[in-house]
Amino acid sequence: MKREKSRKYRLLRVLRAASQTAFFGLFLTLFIGAHYTGQDYIGSTVQRFFHFDPLLALVTFVSARLVYALFIYSLITIAATLILGRVFCGWVCPLGAVHQFSSFAFKKTKFLRPRREEKASLAWKYYILIIVLAGAVLGLDLAGYLDPFSFLTRSFAVSIFPGLAYALSGLKAGFYALGLTAAGRSISQLLGNWTLNETFLQGFAVGFFFLGAVALNAWKERFWCRYLCPTGAFLGLLSRWNILKLRIDDEKCIKCGLCTQHCETQAHPYPNEKWRSGECIYCETCAAICPTAAIGFPVKATPEKLTNISDVNLSRRKVLLTTFLGLVAVPFFRLTPSQKRADLKLIRPPGALPEPKFLAKCVKCGQCMRACPTNGLQPALTQAGPEGIWTPMLVPKIGYCEYYCSLCTQVCPTGAIQKQTIEEKNKLKIGSAWVNKNRCLPYALGKPCIVCEEHCPVSPKAIKFVEVEAKLPDGKTVVQKAPVIDLELCTGCGICENKCPVVDDPAVYVTSVGETRSEKNRLLLQVIGEPK
Amino acid sequence: MNRRDFLRDLAVGGAVLNWAPRVLAGQAAAPGKGPDLAAVEGESPYLITKEAVAALGGMKRFVGKGDKIIIKPNVGWDRTPEMAACTNPDVVKALVELAHEAGAKKVTVIDNTTNQAKRCYVRSGILDAARAAGADMPYVDETRVKKTALKGEWLKEWDILIDVLEADKIINVPIAKHHSLCRLTMGMKNWLGALGGARNQLHQNLDRAMVDLAAYFKPSLTVLDAYRILVRNGPQGGRVSDTKLVKTVVAGIDPVAVDSMGATFFDIRPQELLYLRLAQERGLGKFELEKVRVEKRKI
Numbered sequence: 052m053k054r055e056k057s058r059k060y061r062l063l064r065v066l067r068a069a070s071q072t073a074f075f076g077l078f079l080t081l082f083i084g085a086h087y088t089g090q091d092y093i094g095s096t097v098q099r100f101f102h103f104d105p106l107l108a109l110v111t112f113v114s115a116r117l118v119y120a121l122f123i124y125s126l127i128t129i130a131a132t133l134i135l136g137r138v139f140c141g142w143v144c145p146l147g148a149v150h151q152f153s154s155f156a157f158k159k160t161k162f163l164r165p166r167r168e169e170k171a172s173l174a175w176k177y178y179i180l181i182i183v184l185a186g187a188v189l190g191l192d193l194a195g196y197l198d199p200f201s202f203l204t205r206s207f208a209v210s211i212f213p214g215l216a217y218a219l220s221g222l223k224a225g226f227y228a229l230g231l232t233a234a235g236r237s238i239s240q241l242l243g244n245w246t247l248n249e250t251f252l253q254g255f256a257v258g259f260f261f262l263g264a265v266a267l268n269a270w271k272e273r274f275w276c277r278y279l280c281p282t283g284a285f286l287g288l289l290s291r292w293n294i295l296k297l298r299i300d301d302e303k304c305i306k307c308g309l310c311t312q313h314c315e316t317q318a319h320p321y322p323n324e325k326w327r328s329g330e331c332i333y334c335e336t337c338a339a340i341c342p343t344a345a346i347g348f349p350v351k352a353t354p355e356k357l358t359n360i361s362d363v364n365l366s367r368r369k370v371l372l373t374t375f376l377g378l379v380a381v382p383f384f385r386l387t388p389s390q391k392r393a394d395l396k397l398i399r400p401p402g403a404l405p406e407p408k409f410l411a412k413c414v415k416c417g418q419c420m421r422a423c424p425t426n427g428l429q430p431a432l433t434q435a436g437p438e439g440i441w442t443p444m445l446v447p448k449i450g451y452c453e454y455y456c457s458l459c460t461q462v463c464p465t466g467a468i469q470k471q472t473i474e475e476k477n478k479l480k481i482g483s484a485w486v487n488k489n490r491c492l493p494y495a496l497g498k499p500c501i502v503c504e505e506h507c508p509v510s511p512k513a514i515k516f517v518e519v520e521a522k523l524p525d526g527k528t529v530v531q532k533a534p535v536i537d538l539e540l541c542t543g544c545g546i547c548e549n550k551c552p553v554v555d556d557p558a559v560y561v562t563s564v565g566e567t568r569s570e571k572n573r574l575l576l577q578v579i580g581e582p583k
Numbered sequence: 584m585n586r587r588d589f590l591r592d593l594a595v596g597g598a599v600l601n602w603a604p605r606v607l608a609g610q611a612a613a614p615g616k617g618p619d620l621a622a623v624e625g626e627s628p629y630l631i632t633k634e635a636v637a638a639l640g641g642m643k644r645f646v647g648k649g650d651k652i653i654i655k656p657n658v659g660w661d662r663t664p665e666m667a668a669c670t671n672p673d674v675v676k677a678l679v680e681l682a683h684e685a686g687a688k689k690v691t692v693i694d695n696t697t698n699q700a701k702r703c704y705v706r707s708g709i710l711d712a713a714r715a716a717g718a719d720m721p722y723v724d725e726t727r728v729k730k731t732a733l734k735g736e737w738l739k740e741w742d743i744l745i746d747v748l749e750a751d752k753i754i755n756v757p758i759a760k761h762h763s764l765c766r767l768t769m770g771m772k773n774w775l776g777a778l779g780g781a782r783n784q785l786h787q788n789l790d791r792a793m794v795d796l797a798a799y800f801k802p803s804l805t806v807l808d809a810y811r812i813l814v815r816n817g818p819q820g821g822r823v824s825d826t827k828l829v830k831t832v833v834a835g836i837d838p839v840a841v842d843s844m845g846a847t848f849f850d851i852r853p854q855e856l857l858y859l860r861l862a863q864e865r866g867l868g869k870f871e872l873e874k875v876r877v878e879k880r881k882i
Contacts, residue, residue, distance in 0.1 A: 087702055240722060243701060246701060453661060454821075455661050499787055502783040509821060510822045532764065552784050
C-alpha cells in the first residue's frame with residue numbers, strides 16, 4: 052500500500068486555519084474598535100458577530116418575546132449549517148479558534164496526549180442547550196454565560212484586555228525607568244487612544260473562567276466545543292441533512308486509528324458508520340493526517356439518523372427530564388429581593404430596557420463595558436439577582452457616565468440597551484444624586500469644596516450651592532458654599548460621586564431611584580396636568 | 584474703598600468697557616521693548632491672536648531658537664468650541680504656528696483634562712488644530728509626573744506633569760470663564776491642568792493654591808482667549824446661551840494683569856477677586872491695569 056497523505060485535504064486544513072485566523076482577527080479588530088474613536092457614532096462593531104449567532108437569536112426571541120431585526124443574519128448561519136454542517140464551529144467561531152489553537156499548543160508541548168478512543172459523553176452540551184431553551188420559555192436568559200461570542204467578548208472586555216493594559220502599563224513604567232521615554236510614551240498614547248479600561252469588579256472571576264476553559268484543552272482537545280458549547284449543540288442538531296459526509300475508502304484504510312485519536316471534536320471518523328455528523332466541524336484534520344489518504348468528504352445528500360448525528364443517546368426521557376429541570380430552575384433565579392425592589396446600586400446604562408425585559412435580553416457580553424470611555428460600566432454580581440450576574444451597571448466611584456457619549460447604547464448586540472442619540476440619551480435619568488452632609492466638606496468640616504457643582508454637566512446645573520453655616524471643632528461658625536441637588540435636573544451621571552474628594556465613601560453619591568426606565572423605582576411624581 | 588480707589592476703578596472700568604483706546608494709547612506708545620499687555624478685538628480668533636502677539640513685539644520676544652515649548656490651553660471639558668468651556672482651537676493653532684516661526688524646536692500642547700481625555704482633546708477641536716499646526720498633543724500620562732517643591736505659602740509640593748517641567752518656555756492659553764468657587768477661571772486657575780494627583784483637593788483653599796501655582800509656573804507669555812467667554816454655569820456651561828461673544832484676545836507678560844483685564848469682560852473689578860489681590864501682594868504682577876502698559880487694537 053502506497054503511503055501518501057492527501058494534498059487536497061492538507062491544503063484545506065491550511066485554509067481552515069487561515070479562515071480561523073482571519074475571523075479571529077476580524078473579531079479582535081471590531082472588538083478594539085468599540086471605543087470612542089473620535090466620532091460620536093461608531094457604527095457597527097463586534098456586535099455584528101452576535102447577529103450571526105442562532106442560539107442568541109432564538110433565546111432572545113423566546114425569553115424577551117421580542118423580535119430583534121438584526122438577528123436575521125443568524126439565518127445565514129443556520130442555512131450554512133443545514134447545507135455544509137458545523138463549518139461555523141470549525142472555520143468561523145473565534146472562540147473555537149482560541150480553543151483549537153490552545154489545544155494545538157498543548158499537544159505540541161505534550162500536555163495533551165489524546166487517547167486512542169475517547170469515551171467521554173458528549174451529551175452535556177445538549178443538556179445545557181435544553182436547559183437554556185427551557186429557561187428562555189419562562190423569560191430567563193442564560194445563553195450569554197456559555198454562548199461563545201458572549202463568553203469571548205466578556206472575557207476580553209472585562210479580563211483579558213484589562214490584563215493586557217495592566218501589563219502594558221508595567222512595561223511603560225519599565226521603559227520610563229530605563230530612560231526610554233519615547234517607547235514609554237507610545238504605550239501611554241496607545242492606552243489613551245484605545246481607551247483600554249483597566250479596572251473591573253469581577254475581572255478576576257471572569258478571567259478565571261476564561262483561562263480555565265482554555266486550560267481544559269490540556270485535558271481534552273477542544274473541551275469547550277465538545278462538552279459545553281450550547282451554540283455548537285444547537286448547530287449539531289441542525290447538522291443532519293448536510294451534504295458533506297465523511298467517507299473512508301476501505302481499500303486504502305489501514306485501520307491505524309489516527310483519525311479517531313486526533314479528531315478535534317470526538318466525531319469518531321473510524322469506523323465510517325460510527326462517524327457523528329453533528330459533532331464534525333470539518334476541521335479536515337482526519338483527512339489531512341490519514342497516512343493513506345483514505346478519508347474524504349464527498350457530497351452525499353442523505354440525512355443522518357438522529358442517533359448518529361452525535362451518538363449521545365438523547366432519549367426522549369432524558370430530553371423531557373432536562374427540559375423539566377430547565378423549567379423548575381427558573382423560580383430559584385427569581386427568589387431574589389431585586390424582583391421586589393430595585394437595588395440602590397443597580398444603576399443601569401442609559402437606554403437600558405425596564406429591568407425584566409433588560410434581563411431577558413442582556414447576554415452579558417460586556418461590550419458596553421468595553422466601550423465605556425470612563426470605565427464606569429461594571430459587571431454586576433448580586434445587585435440584579437442571580438440572572439443578572441455580569442450584567443452592566445454604572446459604578447460612579449470607578450467611572451461616571453460621560454455626558455455627550457452614548458457608545459454603550461450603540462454597541463449592545465441585542466437591544467437590551469436601546470440605541471440612543473446623544474440628545475435622546477441626555478433626556479434619560481439613570482439615577483439620582485444625594486449629598487451625605489455628614490461627610491461633605493462644607494457641611495461637616497466647614498471647608499470650601501463644591502467640586503461636585505463644578506463638574507455637574509447639565510446646564511443649568513443640577514447641583515446648586517447654598518451658603519450654610521458650619522461649626523468648626525473650636526466652636527466657631529463659618530459660612531461656606533455647600534451643594535444641594537435639584538433632582539428635576541439631575542441625570543444620575545455620577546460625575547459628582549466620581550470627582551468627590553472624599554474618595555473612600557463619596558459625600559455625594561448616586562442611587563438608582565428616579566431612573567426613567569422604571570415605573571416602580573421612581574421618585575418625583577409628575578401629576579398629570581400640573582405644569583412643571 | 585476710598586474715593587481715590589473708586590475713581591481709579593471707574594476710570595479703568597470705563598476705559599476697558601467702552602473700548603476707549605485713546606485713554607491707554609499714551610501708555611502703549613511708551614518706550615521700551617513693547618507693551619505689557621495687548622488686547623485685540625476682531626472677528627477671527629486666529630487673526631486676533633496673531634495680532635495680539637505682534638502687538639507685544641512678536642513671538643521672538645518669548646520663544647528662542649531651539650526651544651522646547653509647552654502650550655497649555657484649557658482642554659478641561661468634553662465640550663465643543665461654541666460652549667466656551669475650552670480654549671478656542673484657532674487661538675491654539677495661531678500660537679503653535681507663531682512658536683514654530685520663532686524657531687521653536689518642538690511645540691507640545693498638553694492639558695490634564697477633567698472629562699475623559701480623548702473626548703476633551705477631540706471635541707474641543709484642539710487636537711486637530713494643534714496637529715494641523717505641527718504640534719504634538721499627547722494625552723496626559725498620570726504616572727509621568729514628578730513631585731515638585733512649589734515652596735508656596737499653602738501648597739508645599741505637588742505632582743507636576745514632567746512634559747511641562749521639561750519645557751524651556753511655557754505659554755499659558757486659558758479661556759475666560761465663570762467659576763462658582765473662585766468666581767472666574769482664567770490664567771492662574773489654568774495651572775491646575777499642568778498638575779497630576781488629586782487636584783480636587785485644591786478646592787479647599789483654591790485662591791491660595793492658584794497663587795502658589797502662579798508663583799511657581801512662570802509663563803513667558805499668557806494669552807487669554809476671550810473670544811467667547813462663559814458667563815454662567817461655569818466652568819463648563821453647556822448651552823450657547825451661557826456664553827457671550829467678546830471677540831477679544833488678551834496677551835501679556837504679566838499673568839496677573841492678563842487675568843485682571845479678563846475680569847473686566849465679566850463686569851467684575853479685578854480687586855474683587857481674592858486671588859488677584861493675593862497675587863499682587865506676592866509680587867506676581869499687577870491687577871491695577873492703569874499701572875500696566877496696555878496696547879489695544881481692533882482688526
